[in-house]
Amino acid sequence: MSFSITILGSGAALPTGRRNPTSQYIFCNNRHILIDCGEGTQMQLRKYGIPFQRISHIFISHLHGDHFFGLPGLLSTMNLLGRNRGVTIYGPAQLKDILKQLFECGGQKLMFKLNFIPTSTDGEQILFEDRLIKITSFPLKHRIPTTGFRIQEKQKEYRLNPDAIEKDHVPIEFFHRLKKGESPTNEQGKILNFTKYTFPPKPSLSYSYCSDTAYFEDLIPFIEKSTLLYHEATFLEKESDRAKLTFHSTAKEAAIIAKKADVNHLVLGHLSSRYNEQDSHLSEAQIEFEKTTIAEDGLKIDLLKIN
Amino acid sequence: MSFSITILGSGAALPTGRRNPTSQYIFCNNRHILIDCGEGTQMQLRKYGIPFQRISHIFISHLHGDHFFGLPGLLSTMNLLGRNRGVTIYGPAQLKDILKQLFECGGQKLMFKLNFIPTSTDGEQILFEDRLIKITSFPLKHRIPTTGFRIQEKQKEYRLNPDAIEKDHVPIEFFHRLKKGESPTNEQGKILNFTKYTFPPKPSLSYSYCSDTAYFEDLIPFIEKSTLLYHEATFLEKESDRAKLTFHSTAKEAAIIAKKADVNHLVLGHLSSRYNEQDSHLSEAQIEFEKTTIAEDGLKIDLLKIN
Numbered sequence: 001m002s003f004s005i006t007i008l009g010s011g012a013a014l015p016t017g018r019r020n021p022t023s024q025y026i027f028c029n030n031r032h033i034l035i036d037c038g039e040g041t042q043m044q045l046r047k048y049g050i051p052f053q054r055i056s057h058i059f060i061s062h063l064h065g066d067h068f069f070g071l072p073g074l075l076s077t078m079n080l081l082g083r084n085r086g087v088t089i090y091g092p093a094q095l096k097d098i099l100k101q102l103f104e105c106g107g108q109k110l111m112f113k114l115n116f117i118p119t120s121t122d123g124e125q126i127l128f129e130d131r132l133i134k135i136t137s138f139p140l141k142h143r144i145p146t147t148g149f150r151i152q153e154k155q156k157e158y159r160l161n162p163d164a165i166e167k168d169h170v171p172i173e174f175f176h177r178l179k180k181g182e183s184p185t186n187e188q189g190k191i192l193n194f195t196k197y198t199f200p201p202k203p204s205l206s207y208s209y210c211s212d213t214a215y216f217e218d219l220i221p222f223i224e225k226s227t228l229l230y231h232e233a234t235f236l237e238k239e240s241d242r243a244k245l246t247f248h249s250t251a252k253e254a255a256i257i258a259k260k261a262d263v264n265h266l267v268l269g270h271l272s273s274r275y276n277e278q279d280s281h282l283s284e285a286q287i288e289f290e291k292t293t294i295a296e297d298g299l300k301i302d303l304l305k306i307n
Numbered sequence: 308m309s310f311s312i313t314i315l316g317s318g319a320a321l322p323t324g325r326r327n328p329t330s331q332y333i334f335c336n337n338r339h340i341l342i343d344c345g346e347g348t349q350m351q352l353r354k355y356g357i358p359f360q361r362i363s364h365i366f367i368s369h370l371h372g373d374h375f376f377g378l379p380g381l382l383s384t385m386n387l388l389g390r391n392r393g394v395t396i397y398g399p400a401q402l403k404d405i406l407k408q409l410f411e412c413g414g415q416k417l418m419f420k421l422n423f424i425p426t427s428t429d430g431e432q433i434l435f436e437d438r439l440i441k442i443t444s445f446p447l448k449h450r451i452p453t454t455g456f457r458i459q460e461k462q463k464e465y466r467l468n469p470d471a472i473e474k475d476h477v478p479i480e481f482f483h484r485l486k487k488g489e490s491p492t493n494e495q496g497k498i499l500n501f502t503k504y505t506f507p508p509k510p511s512l513s514y515s516y517c518s519d520t521a522y523f524e525d526l527i528p529f530i531e532k533s534t535l536l537y538h539e540a541t542f543l544e545k546e547s548d549r550a551k552l553t554f555h556s557t558a559k560e561a562a563i564i565a566k567k568a569d570v571n572h573l574v575l576g577h578l579s580s581r582y583n584e585q586d587s588h589l590s591e592a593q594i595e596f597e598k599t600t601i602a603e604d605g606l607k608i609d610l611l612k613i614n
Contacts (some may be wrong), residue, residue: 013387015350021380039380040347043322063412065383073328073346073376080320094412101408105401106368107451144414 003028003153003205003303005228007269008044010295012234012248013066015039021066021298022270024230025050029132029149034058034074035149035209042072042077048298053083057128059135060091060119061211062146068095072102079110086113090137091119092145094122121145124222138222140213142247148213150223152206156199164194203304207262211270214244215241215253220261227303229263230295232242232270236280239272251281255288265306269295308459308595310335310512310610312535314576315351317602319541319555320373320579327604328373329518329577331537332357335458336439338574341365341381342456342516348377349384355605359555360390364435367398368518369453375402382403386417393420397434397444398408399452400425428452431529445529447520449554454510455520457530465505472504510534512610515570518577522560529569534610536570537602539559539577543587546579558588572613576602 004027011019021038025045034041036197045052052074060068068091075087089095103110119129121139125147128135132154137147157179158276164170170178170192177184178194185191208223212234223229234248243250249257251268259264266289268281275281278294287290293301311334318326328345332352339361341348352359359381367375375398380395396402403423410417424434428446432454435442439461464486471477477485477499484491485501492498515530518539530536542554550557556564558575564574565573573596575588582588585601592599600608 014384015353017350017353020350039377040350043324043327043347046322046324065379065413065415066411069376069380069383070346073322073372074378076372077321092412098408098412100403102372102376105399105405106372108371160531161327 001029001156001202001303003207005207005230005301005303006048006050007267007295007299008041008048009036010269010271010297010299012270012272013064013252015066016273018297019271019273020044021070023070024209025055026151026207027111028207029153031133031150032056033135036061036067036211037069037071037074038066039069039073042074044297045074053081053085054076056085056087057135058091059127059146059149059210060089060095060135061140062142062144063092063094064144064212066213067211072099075099075102075110075114076108076209079108079112081194086115088115088117088128090119121147132263136222140179140210140219141216142212142214143268144213148208148210148219148222150206150208150226153204155204156201158194158201159202161197161199168192168197172198203307205307207303210257212246212248215249215257217260220257223225223257223261223263225262226263227307228244228265228267228301229261230267230269231257231260233268233281234270234272234287236284251284252288255285255292258292260291264291265301267291267295267299267301270291271295308336308463308511310514310534310612312514312537312576312608312610313355313357314602314604314606315355316345316347317576317578317604317606318373319577319579320371322373323580325604326578326580327351328377330377331516332457333514335514336460338440340365340442340458343368343374343518344378344381345373346376346380349381351604352381355421360385360388360392363392363394364442365394365396365398366434366444366456367396368404368447368455368516369449369451370399370401370452371519374518379406379541382406382417382421383410383415386415386419390419393422395422395424395435397424397426426454428454430537431484435583443529445526447517447526448523449519449521453519455515455517455526457513457515457533460511462511463508465508468504475499475504477504481592510614512614514610517564519555521554522556522564524564524567529563530564530568530570531569533568534614535572535574535608536565536568537574537576538564540575540588540592541577543581543582543591558591559595562592562599565596565599571598572607572608573599574602574608578602
């Protein structure tokens with residue numbers, strides 16, 4: 001089991017030498033996921049040694065350029081490198097036509113299947129689900145339709161208690177059902193209660209991603225108790241007028257959301273290029289929520305370690 | 308008078324850590340010009356300290372992503388930084404709609420005027436002209452419609468010969484016409500022959516840009532006697548089959564074009580990511596054309612120095 005995020009771009013609309021536009025790589029239970037894809041994402045993936053041909057799911061939060069202008073180039077590069085495994089893109093419906101037009105005008109035929117799942121800002125939507133994880137979207141409050149995403153591990157298996165199993169000579173064929181939390185009956189008609197033979201599952205981790213958004217308490221139910229919350233903090237409180245005007249958040253507001261949603265850890269990103277340092281963001285946020293980190297390009301956070 | 312080019316991206320379709328996709332900045336007689344704008348161009352402009360708000364003319368050779376995927380981001384950044392001076396883009400007609408759609412979907416209104424001049428592959432076209440320079444396009448041979456560009460200084464003024472002028476007491480009011488190569492008549496009815504009072508003009512410099520193209524002798528008339536020729540050299544001769552298939556050139560072919568066009572200096576770029584070194588390109592080219600340089604990101608060439 002693995003669950004980590006790598007920040008590929010921690011900046012806002014104006015890239016700087018230090019902060020690229022928004023993109024994050026998520027490695028979760030052997031799934032390789034990209035969230036947002038600002039200009040230069042393919043170079044960042046290469047820089048940080050991420051095997052980007054393994055990425056098969058790309059989530060785009062909204063159609064501001066700093067969140068998707070790197071997508072055509074990334075798909076083009078995947079194609080040129082001989083990809084044949086499909087890619088699924090989740091994002092606003094218009095994105096499908098944009099990509100189509102961009103590849104058509106260049107006469108470029110993708111040699112892999114490009115699936116497109118349109119997102120909606122109508123409440124919570126399940127975008128992806130398998131045996132181990134579930135990915136949902138939920139509405140944010142921005143100038144154009146924007147969604148956040150949550151990647152949630154499903155409940156894990158109960159862990160066998162070897163001592164109890166050995167003592168009662170529980171046969172191996174019942175292990176599978178016990179791990180699922182079921183209580184099978186053995187050949188002698190005795191119920192094998194799973195609570196006797198197992199320990200509780202390891203906790204299920206989850207990562208929530210909120211970019212870009214004004215302060216928006218309505219999103220709290222969708223991100224509650226996340227192991228890690230990424231929330232944009234484009235501004236500081238002293239620029240709160242500017243934050244309101246542009247539908248962005250301050251570091252303090254992001255931290256209040258983290259506190260109210262009772263998350264475990266907070267990482268702040270999308271910092272405006274006007275700030276040359278990040279200590280002010282950190283101290284402003286930590287008044288409200290202690291366990292805060294400021295995103296930097298290349299930062300990797302292992303959710304297993306912060307849980 | 309100044310005339311220099313800066314290579315912002317010297318790579319081909321697949322960017323590497325060392326070579327960004329194609330883009331070049333030209334500073335010519337106080338005009339700030341960009342040719343092609345691959346992904347990451349705005350970051351490269353920043354990296355090399357180029358004042359990109361001064362760029363008012365952007366030329367796009369064709370609609371393969373590695374030549375224009377950085378354009379939406381650059382325009383967006385210009386806008387966010389408060390630009391109000393217009394930008395003129397010269398490129399394939401479809402590019403206008405692409406940009407329109409990209410900005411509309413993000414709800415982004417450009418606060419400066421975006422002029423668009425469609426290019427054509429129908430022979431030579433004059434795209435821009437002022438008192439000092441002329442910029443033309445000409446067709447290349449690629450998989451989709453593609454043009455090269457030539458930036459040409461117009462004939463410069465004749466330079467006054469101070470000794471001859473002093474000797475004959477030529478009044479100052481005739482200097483202007485003499486410098487233009489005219490022979491005015493003075494108050495005594497005497498013709499002041501400009502050849503007597505001036506030296507020939509300094510040579511007019513020109514830069515020709517050919518990317519991407521197969522070996523194509525038809526382009527020679529359009530680039531003849533350029534001070535500097537940029538020609539793509541995606542491949543080496545040992546990959547000539549691949550070059551033909553993809554409508555690209557080898558280093559040798561580019562050098563033959565330079566020789567036949569009688570240019571002064573050649574710079575080769577658009578090197579495929581398969582090559583880790585560039586010495587093979589250089590030696591292959593120099594068999595045909597000695598004065599060859601291999602482009603690298605950040606390379607600046609002053610045309611006054613190589614003339």
